Amino acid sequence: MNLIQAIILAIVEGLTEYLPISSTGHMIIASSVLGINKDEFVKLYEVAIQLGAILAVVVLYWKKFFVFDKNRFAFYFKLFIAVLPALIFGYLFADKIDALMESPLTVGITLLLGGIFLLFVDKMFTNPKIDSVEKVTPFQALRIGFFQCLALIPGVSRSAATIVGGMQQKLTRSEAAEFSFFLAVPTMAAATGYKLLKGRELIMANHDNLKLLLIGNVIAFVVAMLAIKFFIGALKKYGFKMWGYYRIIVGAAILAAIYFGFNLQV
Template identity: 75%
Template sequence: MTTLDAIIIAIVEGLTEFLPVSSTGHMIITSALLGINKDEFTKLFEVCIQLGAILAVVVLYWKKFLVFDRNRLNFYIKLALAVLPALILGYLLGDKIDMLLESPLVVGITLLLGGIVLLFVDNWFQHPEIDTDEKINVFKALRIGFWQCIAMVPGVSRSAASIIGGMQQKLTRNVAAEFSFFLAVPTMAAATGYKLLKGHELLTANPGNLTLLLIGNVVAFVVAMLAIRFFIDSLKKYGFRMWGYYRIIVGAAILVAIALGYKLSV
């Protein structure tokens, strides 16, 4: 992986982490198109640059995370419960998830099917009752956490799964999106920490890998700051339909390319 490769993948991560289009799926396809060898460092890089993206959430919503009072304690309790299903299943299914991360076919199928779902989401949940995150109780938070686990399949989109889960729990679109952002922080921090714990030798043995990882996180952070603002505005104006069409087009293009014999894995 070159520095340019790292920057490109980080831009893709920053743009797509909080959009309902699957950042993991897009990074898998981007790595394949760039011809990057899918070695252990590439897998570590694609997970750990998510740390830069989630730091953008902490900065943009700093009052939620850094101002300590009774409401914040309840907020942290809800996030802790919501992240539990992903932590448990991620630990139990880690090897199988890593295998799926190498499959552009899985990404193409899930992007396409997820796009079809997004075409109808706005019509399914038309009577929300919860318009602030303070009104989310611990049971609803836990249920949203289970919805998030669907995104362990590459191409599903953690953002889409948790937002849809929130809307199914009577959250408004905006509140569901923001809670999805908040939930990304402990989820991605845990995934990054676990990946670094398992693969820290890849960084200590090669200082160049550490440099690439630092560059990737900085780029992902800056791009994610812009992407979050854009997504909230687009969600208010257009809902999910535009993202559904996007997913269908990209997913169909991937499946057609595979059917025509184009190599999308390295």
């Protein structure tokens, strides 16, 4: 992987991580199109640059994480409860998840079906009652955490699954989105830390690998910050339909490419 390819993947990560369009799905397809999908370092890089995206949330919402008051312990406890299902199921089904990660067909199908669902989701949850993360109970946080498990399937989108889970628990669209951002921090930190620990020898084997990781995380951080700000505004104004149409177009394009024999295999 060269510098230009690393920058492209970092931009894709930053743009898609917090939008309901599946960052994993986009990364799988992007690396395949770039012809670097069989490189072991690329697979490590795609996960490792999530650190930049994580920092974007921490910086944008630093008061939620670092201003300690009577609500902060409850905030961290709810995140801990919510992240448990994904950690448990991710560990138990790691091999099957890894196999799905190598399937552009799975990505195409889940993007398409998820897009159709998003066309109707705004009308499914029309009576929100929770307009603040502080009002979310631990039990509601746990339920949202189970929704997050759906995102273990590539193409589903962690953001979409947790936002829909939040809306199902009576959060407003914007509060569900923000809770999704907060929940991404421990979820992605755990996945990224585990991947870095396993791949530390690969990183240190080549000085250029470490340089690419640093550059990639910086780019993912900046792009993710811009994407989060844009997404919150767009979600309040337009809802989910625009993302539904986007997913349908991308999913259909992937399935068409596979049908006509384009090599998208990972």
